[in-house]
Amino acid sequence: MxxxxxxxxxxxxxxxxxxxxxxxxxxxVGFAQQEFVGQWYQVGSDWQFPEQPSEAIAAPKLTGGRFVFQTSFEIRYASENIVIDFKNASSLGRFQHTITDAQGNIVAVAKGGIQSETTNEFFLRHGREFSLPPGQYQLTTELTSPYFIAEPQPYLDTLSNYRQAxxxxxxxxxxxxxxxxxxxxxxxxxxxxxxxxxxxxxxxxxxxxxxxxxxxxxxxxxxxxxxxxxxxxxxxxxxxxxxxxxxxxxxxxxxxxxxxxxxxxxxxxxxxxxxxxxxxxxxxxxxxxxxxxxxxxxxxxxxxxxxxxxxxxxxxxxxxxxxxxxxxxxxxxxxxxxxxxxxxxxxxxxxxxxxxxxxxxxxxxxxxxxxxxxxxxEKNLALVRHSLQIAHHDALTGLPNRYAMDQALEKMSSNGMITLLDMDNLKLYNDTFGHSKGDELLQLFASTLSTRLGGLGVLHRMGGDEFAILSDSSNLADSIRQSIDDTIKHLHRNGFDKAGVSYGLASMSEVSNVDELRMLADQRMYQHKRNTNMPQWA
Incomplete structure (x- = not known):
């Protein structure tokens, strides 16, 4: 097929x-040109017009040399000029047309060729125009070239036909x-x-x-x-x-x-x-x-x-x-x-x-x-994007992962803030209802809190039941606390009434580096867990 x-x-x-x-x-090929019927000769470097050449040949050799073509032609009408050109090939070194009348008198001479300095009368053509009265004429064409692409052959045409052709x-x-x-x-x-x-x-x-x-x-x-x-x-x-x-x-x-x-x-x-x-x-x-x-x-x-x-x-x-x-x-x-x-x-x-x-x-x-x-x-870029997605995001929740959070922390501003979160009672749901129920809890928590945070910060999953929120400003602390509280209430309304979360906030303005920032937020998270005394249901 x-x-x-x-x-x-x-x-x-x-x-x-x-x-x-x-x-x-x-x-x-639709115009009526006239090919001359004549004889080609090969001549030496000492040949000169009007000597009669003697070494007749069928056509010039493709490997070049010096050649002479002789023919007779007749002009019957004086109404239009004629043009003499070559057919088959335009790669000609030098040529000279010499026209004589019936008495042997030279009536016209025209030169040309790629090696000649003579300006061509017609653009991109070797054609030479002649104005001759009616009568019999002899054409002697001398052609010298290092080589030929094809066998050149002189022909005659009227000026009007030639211009069109x-x-x-x-x-x-x-x-x-x-x-x-x-x-x-x-x-x-x-x-x-x-x-x-x-x-x-x-x-x-x-x-x-x-x-x-x-x-x-x-x-x-x-x-x-x-x-x-x-x-x-x-x-x-x-x-x-x-x-x-x-x-x-x-x-x-x-x-x-x-x-x-x-x-x-x-x-x-x-x-x-x-x-x-x-x-x-x-x-x-x-x-x-x-x-x-x-x-x-x-x-x-x-x-x-x-x-x-x-x-x-x-x-x-x-x-x-x-x-x-x-x-x-x-x-x-x-x-x-x-x-x-x-x-x-x-x-x-x-x-x-x-x-x-x-x-x-x-x-x-x-x-x-x-x-x-x-x-x-494009396919490779898609694979790269997919790899980056895998490398930077958590597979279960779709949230940015710990690696993405570490990169974001390196670029955190001096007024930035981190909130570390630890879910309470995730183990209860895993042990009692199976890991699928625990996964459902994680997914609902992640999607709800991300939505409620909006532009307040970016939620990351660090692994297991641990999450983190990165914010650009410590002035957003109260709004973040409210978002967390609203999320827990949403979980309680949707079948996870024993779910809870402990969290701790820390600002870059309170510490000198990122490691201290994480340590301070971690301490406050466990302090919050102790203060709330959230029961760990068995």
């Missing part, structure tokens, strides 16, 4: 995520980064307050992804004029380590409790360290190392979640939903596949969506964990 409920809940979550993703992606991709970028930054600040505060590995590692994971995605999707170059290309990939290499450690601590995996999962985590961390070293020694392998590292990171999270969920660890059920969503979307993001028919939504957008969905779902997981901690805390 429990597993069927979890499966139903997970299906509802996946359906909602899929609907949201379709609502975002569908508008982004890029809105959804930019929306994904800004909203997702806003979510990540907000939650990154939240988890950073939690990490500072709680100082737990779980929050510290997840905070590091989020902020490394913010740095990576901000650069890959051009926010950092456009807003802050930061053009260091290795922010694309480098932070991900580090965040992979943090995520594995986060998953371990979230799922409470240790060498003692789960040796196999712990060793698997160690193995994956060693492999990631090897990938990091490969990237450090060969910068062309930064994104490939990051790509494999993300795969290892997601695989470990999924395996650990499945094992812990099978064991019945409740948090693992919720984490399994988050890591499964991350695994499915993230696997596509690291595949470097061509986004056929999609022009303004990049592989980087899909990766950002994967991280955002995962972070939001992890927020629910940690929220559940916090709720569990809060419930445990």
């Amino acid at each position: 429990r597993y069927s409920q979890l499966i139903t809940a997970n299906l509802r979550t996946w359906t909602l995520n899929l609907v949201c993703l379709l609502l975002i992606v569908f508008p982004a 890029i809105k959804w991709g930019n929306f994904i970028t800004l909203v997702s980064l806003g979510v990540l930054i907000s939650l990154g600040v939240y988890y950073a505060i939690l990490a500072l307050v709680r100082r737990r590995t779980t929050e510290i590692m997840y905070t590091f994971f989020i902020w490394m992804n913010v740095l990576y995605n901000s650069t890959a999707l051009l926010l950092t170059p456009d807003l802050f004029n930061i053009h260091w290309f290795y922010f694309v990939g480098g932070p991900i290499l580090l965040s992979n380590f943090a995520y594995v450690l986060f998953a371990k601590h979230l799922l409470q995996i240790t060498a003692e409790t789960h040796p196999l999962l712990d060793r698997l985590a160690t193995l994956f961390l060693v492999l990631m360290a090897g990938l990091l070293l490969a990237a450090l020694f060969n910068h062309h392998w930064v994104i490939e190392s990051a790509r494999y590292g993300v795969g290892l990171m997601m695989l470990y999270g999924l395996i650990a979640a499945l094992v812990r969920a099978y064991e019945g660890y409740e948090i693992a059920y919720y984490y399994l939903v988050a890591i499964a969503a991350f695994f499915i979307i993230g696997s596509f993001a690291i595949s470097s596949k061509d986004l056929e028919g999609i022009y303004t939504l990049y592989i980087e957008h899909i990766g950002l969506l994967a991280v955002t969905v995962e972070v939001l779902l992890i927020g629910l997981v940690l929220g559940y964990q916090f709720a569990e901690v809060y419930r445990d805390k």
Whole structure:
């Protein structure tokens, strides 16, 4: 029953995520862009336009280099400007579009890229606008980059279509980064307050992804004029380590409790360290190392979640939903596949969506964990309060006990007063009618006298038939005596006609310390017992 409920809940979550993703992606592919049909070439560092490149290739290598793309296109109408941009990926080092007319004359040149200081004409986009008269043209695009997340492919669009088409991709970028930054600040505060590995590692994971995605999707170059290309990939290499450690601590995996999962985590961390070293020694392998590292990171999270969920660890059920969503979307993001028919939504957008969905779902997981901690805390506080109640109160009468009285005496004011009471004939009722009758007498005496005292003082049961009243002022002595007398009369009217009480009062103003106060009150109590000569009924 429990597993069927979890499966139903997970299906509802996946359906909602899929609907949201379709609502975002569908508008982004609904415009009529034109992909260029041309030829890619790999060229050396000494190549210069207008030399004709000779080494033809199918597409630029993901490990980067210097490449040239050539194609021909036609402008039929002069009514609107065109825009040339790249599909599949936005992580491009430097590019230059050179357009020549049918006679080979250069008519337009445009530069850009993350490493370029050239200001982008469109926010968060590599698109370059051209105004060309009708005619035949040749496009030569030179592209230089340390590496690529996916195979870049130039395409052409009209200006009006392009402006409309890029809105959804930019929306994904800004909203997702806003979510990540907000939650990154939240988890950073939690990490500072709680100082737990779980929050510290997840905070590091989020902020490394913010740095990576901000650069890959051009926010950092456009807003802050930061053009260091290795922010694309480098932070991900580090965040992979943090995520594995986060998953371990979230799922409470240790060498003692789960040796196999712990060793698997160690193995994956060693492999990631090897990938990091490969990237450090060969910068062309930064994104490939990051790509494999993300795969290892997601695989470990999924395996650990499945094992812990099978064991019945409740948090693992919720984490399994988050890591499964991350695994499915993230696997596509690291595949470097061509986004056929999609022009303004990049592989980087899909990766950002994967991280955002995962972070939001992890927020629910940690929220559940916090709720569990809060419930445990409340339960423990209730136990503490119960323990304090037991420690400070008499079980039979509910009155504060001797321990509570001793604590109160330490704080008694210089004008305070104590009244010691000793019930008479309690033994008679115990021996004649049984201890239940004696308990009834004690309870009736305690409840009646406490009620009649009100704010005059606090009644304590010291044990057996001994009681004490602590008061803040010795001026209340007469009122306390009256309350005691009224209580005895009440006992007589309610079946305890042989009950009585002896008592003695003492004030702090008469002594120098608490011990002397108790001794003086005790002496006066026994003096009162002798004077009243209360018969001890047999």
